[in-house]
Amino acid sequence: MTKTKTKKGATALPLNTILNGDCVDAMNALPAESVDLIFADPPYNLQLRGDLHRPDNSQVDAVDDAWDQFASFDAYDLFTRDWLKAAQRLLKPNGAIWVIGSYHNVFRVGAAMQDAGFWILNDVVWRKSNPMPNFRGKRLTNAHETLIWASKGEGAKYTFNYEALKALNEGVQMRSDWVLPICTGHERLKDDKGDKAHPTQKPESLLHRVLLGTTNPGDVVLDPFFGTGTTGAVAKMLGRDFIGIEREVAYRKVAEKRLAKVRKFDREALQVTASKRAEPRVPFGQLIERGMLRPGEELFSMNKRFKAKVRADGTLVGGDHRGSIHQVGAALEGAPSCNGWTYWCIKRDGKPISIDVFRQQIRAEMAERPN
Amino acid sequence: MTKTKTKKGATALPLNTILNGDCVDAMNALPAESVDLIFADPPYNLQLRGDLHRPDNSQVDAVDDAWDQFASFDAYDLFTRDWLKAAQRLLKPNGAIWVIGSYHNVFRVGAAMQDAGFWILNDVVWRKSNPMPNFRGKRLTNAHETLIWASKGEGAKYTFNYEALKALNEGVQMRSDWVLPICTGHERLKDDKGDKAHPTQKPESLLHRVLLGTTNPGDVVLDPFFGTGTTGAVAKMLGRDFIGIEREVAYRKVAEKRLAKVRKFDREALQVTASKRAEPRVPFGQLIERGMLRPGEELFSMNKRFKAKVRADGTLVGGDHRGSIHQVGAALEGAPSCNGWTYWCIKRDGKPISIDVFRQQIRAEMAERPN
DNA sequence: CCGACACCTGAATCGTCAT
DNA sequence: CATGACGATTCAGGTGTCG
Numbered sequence: 001m002t003k004t005k006t007k008k009g010a011t012a013l014p015l016n017t018i019l020n021g022d023c024v025d026a027m028n029a030l031p032a033e034s035v036d037l038i039f040a041d042p043p044y045n046l047q048l049r050g051d052l053h054r055p056d057n058s059q060v061d062a063v064d065d066a067w068d069q070f071a072s073f074d075a076y077d078l079f080t081r082d083w084l085k086a087a088q089r090l091l092k093p094n095g096a097i098w099v100i101g102s103y104h105n106v107f108r109v110g111a112a113m114q115d116a117g118f119w120i121l122n123d124v125v126w127r128k129s130n131p132m133p134n135f136r137g138k139r140l141t142n143a144h145e146t147l148i149w150a151s152k153g154e155g156a157k158y159t160f161n162y163e164a165l166k167a168l169n170e171g172v173q174m175r176s177d178w179v180l181p182i183c184t185g186h187e188r189l190k191d192d193k194g195d196k197a198h199p200t201q202k203p204e205s206l207l208h209r210v211l212l213g214t215t216n217p218g219d220v221v222l223d224p225f226f227g228t229g230t231t232g233a234v235a236k237m238l239g240r241d242f243i244g245i246e247r248e249v250a251y252r253k254v255a256e257k258r259l260a261k262v263r264k265f266d267r268e269a270l271q272v273t274a275s276k277r278a279e280p281r282v283p284f285g286q287l288i289e290r291g292m293l294r295p296g297e298e299l300f301s302m303n304k305r306f307k308a309k310v311r312a313d314g315t316l317v318g319g320d321h322r323g324s325i326h327q328v329g330a331a332l333e334g335a336p337s338c339n340g341w342t343y344w345c346i347k348r349d350g351k352p353i354s355i356d357v358f359r360q361q362i363r364a365e366m367a368e369r370p371n
Numbered sequence: 372m373t374k375t376k377t378k379k380g381a382t383a384l385p386l387n388t389i390l391n392g393d394c395v396d397a398m399n400a401l402p403a404e405s406v407d408l409i410f411a412d413p414p415y416n417l418q419l420r421g422d423l424h425r426p427d428n429s430q431v432d433a434v435d436d437a438w439d440q441f442a443s444f445d446a447y448d449l450f451t452r453d454w455l456k457a458a459q460r461l462l463k464p465n466g467a468i469w470v471i472g473s474y475h476n477v478f479r480v481g482a483a484m485q486d487a488g489f490w491i492l493n494d495v496v497w498r499k500s501n502p503m504p505n506f507r508g509k510r511l512t513n514a515h516e517t518l519i520w521a522s523k524g525e526g527a528k529y530t531f532n533y534e535a536l537k538a539l540n541e542g543v544q545m546r547s548d549w550v551l552p553i554c555t556g557h558e559r560l561k562d563d564k565g566d567k568a569h570p571t572q573k574p575e576s577l578l579h580r581v582l583l584g585t586t587n588p589g590d591v592v593l594d595p596f597f598g599t600g601t602t603g604a605v606a607k608m609l610g611r612d613f614i615g616i617e618r619e620v621a622y623r624k625v626a627e628k629r630l631a632k633v634r635k636f637d638r639e640a641l642q643v644t645a646s647k648r649a650e651p652r653v654p655f656g657q658l659i660e661r662g663m664l665r666p667g668e669e670l671f672s673m674n675k676r677f678k679a680k681v682r683a684d685g686t687l688v689g690g691d692h693r694g695s696i697h698q699v700g701a702a703l704e705g706a707p708s709c710n711g712w713t714y715w716c717i718k719r720d721g722k723p724i725s726i727d728v729f730r731q732q733i734r735a736e737m738a739e740r741p742n
Numbered sequence: 743c744c745g746a747c748a749c750c751t752g753a754a755t756c757g758t759c760a761t
Numbered sequence: 762c763a764t765g766a767c768g769a770t771t772c773a774g775g776t777g778t779c780g
Contacts, residue, residue, distance in 0.1 A: 047755045054751090055770045057706040063753050073485060103494035103519070104755060107485065110478025114444055122511045123474035125496045127548050128752090133771040134544060136756035137533045137646075140493045141772080143546040145753075146517075148474070162508045173505065175514035177498050177548070182752060185775050200753050285539030289551070289576035291558070295608075295640030312583055312609060312636060313535035313643040322644075324542060365500055365552065491755080525755085533770095544771070648758085648769065697767060710768045 013220065016236070016259075018244040018252050023224035026245045027086035035090045035243070036159070036219035038097040039210060039231045041202060042083070043068045044105045045076045054135050063199045067248070073108065080109055083224060084116045090222065094157040096121070098210055100147045100202070110148050118150035121158065125177040126206060130184070149214065158214070165213045174213070180205045189228050189254055197254045198228045207234035215240055229255030236262045280366050282359045284325050284340065285314025292358045299325075299344040299355065306332040308344070316344075325355070384591060387607070387630075389615040389623050394595035397616045398457035406461045406614070407530070407590035409468040410581060410602045412573060413454065414439045416447045416476045431506070434570045438619070444479065451480055454595060455487045461593065465528040467492070469581055471518045471573070481519050489521035492529065496548040497577060501555070520585065529585070535643040536584045545584070551576045560599050560625055568625045569599045578605035586611055588641055600626030607633045610641050651737055653730045655696050655711070656685030663729045670696075670715040670726065677703040679715070687715075696726070 013034055019026045046068055052060040070076040087097060097118060101109050114120065124147040131143040151158040165174035183203040191197045207230050215221060217239040223231035226244030228251055235242040236259060246252045287293045288310065295312040308318030308328050315322055321331040325340025341356040384405055390397045417434050441447040458468060468489060472480050485491065495518040502514040522529040536545035551574055558575060560568040578601050586592060588610040594602035597615030599622055606613035607630060617623050658664045659681065666683040679689030679699050686694055692702040696711025712727045 044753055045755090046753060048753095049755070051707075052754060052756060053707055053770090057704070057708070058750080059707075060754070060756095061751080068753085102753060102755095103481070103491050104753085106494075107478045107481025107519075110474070111482040114478065120474050122513060123477075123517070124511065125498070125515055125548065127496070127498075128773095130752080130773040130775095131546070132752045132754070133773090134754080134756060135771055136754095137544070137770050138531060138756045139754090140495065140520075140536075141544050141546040142493060142754065144496055144548050146494070148478075149511075160509060165511070173508070173512045175502070175512040177496065177515050181774080184752070184773095188752095196751090281541065283539060283541040285541070286551075286576075289539070289579045291575060295636040309639060311640050311642060312579075313532075313538040314541075315538045315644055317639065317642075324538070366550075528758095646769090652759095652767080695766075708768075710770090712768070 013241075014243060015220065015241040016232075016243075018226055018229070018232070018246055018255055020249075020252065021245070021247055023245045023247070024082050024086045027083070027090050027222075027224060030090055030243075032089050033092050033095075034220070035222045036092055036095050037211070037215050037221045038087050038091060038095070039207070039221060039223050040083070040087070040097065040099045041200070041223070041225050041227065042080070042099065042101070042105070042109070043070075043225075044102050044200075045070050046102075046104050052135065060132075060135070061196075061199075065199060076105065077108055077112065080105075080112045081116065084112055084118075087224070088116055088118070088152070091152050093152060094159070096149065096151050096158045096214055098147055098149050098214070100126070100145055102142070102145050106146045106148070113148060113150055117153050119152070119154045119156060120148060120150045121160075122149045122176050123147065124149060127177055127179045129179055129181045131182065147210075159216055159219070161213050161216075165209070168209065168212070178206070178209060180209075183230075189258060191250070191254070198251055201228050202230045204230055204234050207231055208238070211235060211238050211240055226255060227251050229258055232259050233262045237264060239264055280363060282362050283314065284355075286362060287355065287358045288312065288314055290362075292361075293346065293355070297346065299346050300352070301329070301332070302343055302345055302354070308332075384612075385614060386591065386612040387603075387614075389597055389600070389603070389617055389626055391620075391623065392616070392618055394616045394618070395453050395457045398454070398461050398593075398595060401461055401614075403460050404463045404466075405591065406593045407463055407466050408582075408586050408592045409458050409462060409466070410578070410592060410594050411454070411458070411468065411470045412571070412594070412596050412598065413451070413470065413472070413476070413480065414441075414596070415473050415571075416441050417473075431503075432567075432570070436570065447476065448479055448483065451476075451483045452487065455480075455483055455489075458595065459487055459489070459523070462523050464523060465530070467520065467522050467529045467585055469518055469520050469585070471497070471516055473513070473516050477517045477519070484519060484521055488524050490523070490525045490527060492520045492522055493547050494519050498548055498550045500550055500552045502553065518581075530587060530590075532584050532587075532643060532646070534646050536580070538644045539580065539583070549577070549580060551580075554601075560629060562621070562625070569622060572599050573601045575601055575605050578602055579609070582606060582609050582611055583643065597626060598622050600629055603630050604633045608636055610635055610638075650734060653733050654685065655726075657733060658726065658729050659683065659685055661733070663732075664717065664726070668717065670717050671723070672700070672703070673714055673716055673725075679703075 046063055048062050099109055126145045128143050131141055134141050183201045189197040211234055220241045221235045222243045224245045226246035232242040232244050293310050295310055297310050298307055300307050306318055308316040316325055316328040318328045318332055321328045325344055326338050329338035329340045329343040341359055344355050345352045417439055470480055497516045499514050502512055505512050554572045554574040562568045582605055591612045592606045593614045595616045597617035603613040603615050664681050666681055668681050669678055671678050677689055679687040687696055687699040689699045689703055692699045696715055697709050700709035700711045700714040712730055715726050716723045
């Protein structure tokens with residue numbers, strides 16, 4: 001596995017290797033300006049308090065590892081500024097960096113990146129298609145994570161494969177929000193006991209898009225928080241060289257085993273990101289938020305037998321019934337079910353129109369600029 | 372337009388008014404702990420270099436106003452920490468704050484919020500359904516902005532209308548990514564010359580979701596960067612009071628004109644799907660006192676695995692366990708907790724019914740004859 | 743081999759009130 | 762302020778078993 005390559009007289013790089021130890025020390029031991037891309041998935045500094053149970057009473061397996069514990073925001077900032085400084089030194093002048101985080105840490109990381117001189121090119125939102133819900137109903141479902149993409153400094157060049165990403169996105173410019181599922185099933189690595197090998201393994205589809213879009217074949221990609229080696233695996237598939245740094249022996253072992261199995265140009269890997277979209281679901285509430293319908297307005301049924309009033313949260317009140325457009329329609333008709341979209345009408349310019357017309361308008365907008 | 376309301380002897384608030392001047396001075400002139408929600412859309416500190424042209428050589432009307440210019444990150448940080456401190460002072464203990472930004476400023480703002488003691492509840496991605504493309508093809512389409520929602524501090528309470536947002540989203544939990552169009556068409560305010568009145572006018576749909584989800588009717592909402600008054604307009608529609616602060620006379624004028632035209636939704640429409648948590652508590656013992664259940668009767672669990680006997684004091688005996696309906700349910704299931712109301716059933720006319728039905732009967736009576 | 747269904751799981755800052 | 766009782770709360774998708 002260990003190979004080295006000599007770059008025109010410079011110190012040899014430990015390519016396609018996982019280095020042991022602290023990431024700052026390991027980075028500082030490598031030659032300056034020798035790496036094309038850094039992908040970093042640092043600890044998020046989640047500050048979890050007690051246990052959390054699902055409504056079915058099963059317990060959520062929390063991220064409570066020692067490596068995610070910091071005494072304070074200040075301690076986390078010191079840690080962050082340290083490794084970012086080492087990363088700055090290591091990048092080639094035209095290199096770039098990606099960092100992923102959540103609201104717990106990403107604001108501090110982003111500010112530290114700007115302070116370290118990195119020039120932010122985009123922030124990218126990874127919208128999870130299957131996130132864990134908010135079981136207590138106390139907040140919004142935390143359904144995304146944020147990636148920051150930055151060049152080495154203001155005015156620095158960087159690699160951006162515009163056409164490749166456009167092609168990945170069915171011919172339209174790739175946007176800053178990416179819908180991808182979390183890492184589950186057979187892709188999720190297990191340890192000897194059958195438990196997950198790492199609490200926060202990232203999906204290969206995410207790294208595929210990052211590396212395809214912002215590196216070239218033969219580039220050197222460094223991951224200072226290598227974990228189970230998703231960055232290395234995708235780099236190998238795509239014909240890039242990688243350097244991993246990981247201090248936990250258990251993660252290194254799993255990563256070594258994983259990487260040994262990876263073959264370059266795995267066709268399956270290229271299919272991971274391709275996803276077909278069904279007709280998008282439009283919540284009725286959007287018609288109110290967008291001002292297409294006003295709270296307090298009156299709908300009437302297609303057969304003109306019933307009326308109902310729209311409320312600000314997208315529910316209806318009709319007779320004694322309140323609920324969704326479907327529920328109230330079904331209740332009034334005494335039917336087991338009802339498609340509220342085609343059941344309810346409203347007067348516009350004196351003429352009755354189906355509320356489904358508004359849904360079609362929204363879908364048309366979405367179709368114009370998909371994903 | 373100018374109204375005031377006196378809060379139990381405290382200084383009167385200038386409700387439903389646009390205050391002139393610097394937002395920090397204006398906030399500091401208001402009484403401490405007097406505001407339920409702050410919505411802030413501060414300058415983004417866009418660092419645009421030179422003019423931007425579309426492929427057809429038409430020029431993009433960029434944000435180049437003086438109020439968006441800062442000499443350095445440090446200057447922007449000072450400005451940010453200043454107004455956040457004033458905002459902290461102004462919020463009621465159970466108040467909350469929303470701040471919107473882009474990658475240019477949101478990381479610095481988020482870090483400053485954490486440093487000021489705010490406790491982040493969610494970051495929310497406003498995914499624009501119709502963003503401006505990246506004309507040069509050098510980066511990803513910047514298709515989103517980020518909102519940060521935070522309570523006044525760790526452990527502080529906050530308003531969250533879970534059921535209303537769930538209703539808005541067709542019955543599934545609202546997520547942290549919101550798809551909404553940018554402000555265009557008739558909603559986009561124009562000045563006398565027909566140009567857009569403000570470079571970054573936010574859509575009303577965005578504020579609708581924020582205010583519906585995290586305030587109650589009658590709450591006081593303050594916007595220290597009022598602009599053309601989207602926050603005020605939606606607050607007025609939704610029956611909330613607002614206070615705006617805006618130092619540019621041109622924006623104030625546009626906002627005044629806009630607000631005069633806004634009508635409040637009718638009272639019934641503002642009723643929103645309520646949470647069960649708000650319903651009155653019914654002691655299980657009342658079912659026995661009222662003769663709905665008789666001591667000695669046998670309950671069985673929803674899953675039919677366990678039985679328990681009702682005692683005269685409203686406790687149960689099941690297996691070796693005795694105690695409340697919740698305690699016995701949890702003990703029998705070996706679960707950390709159990710909602711006895713939905714767990715236990717009883718036979719009536721040969722059919723199993725949930726004991727929660729009896730609670731609902733009592734609650735319905737209480738609603739008819741309050742006190 | 744297929745469909746139905748039960749079961750499991752995911753970077754989570756996930757109560758409130760009375761005593 | 763600590764403690765304990767009450768009781769509210771989940772979505773998408775994969776895996777594996779059974780008939």
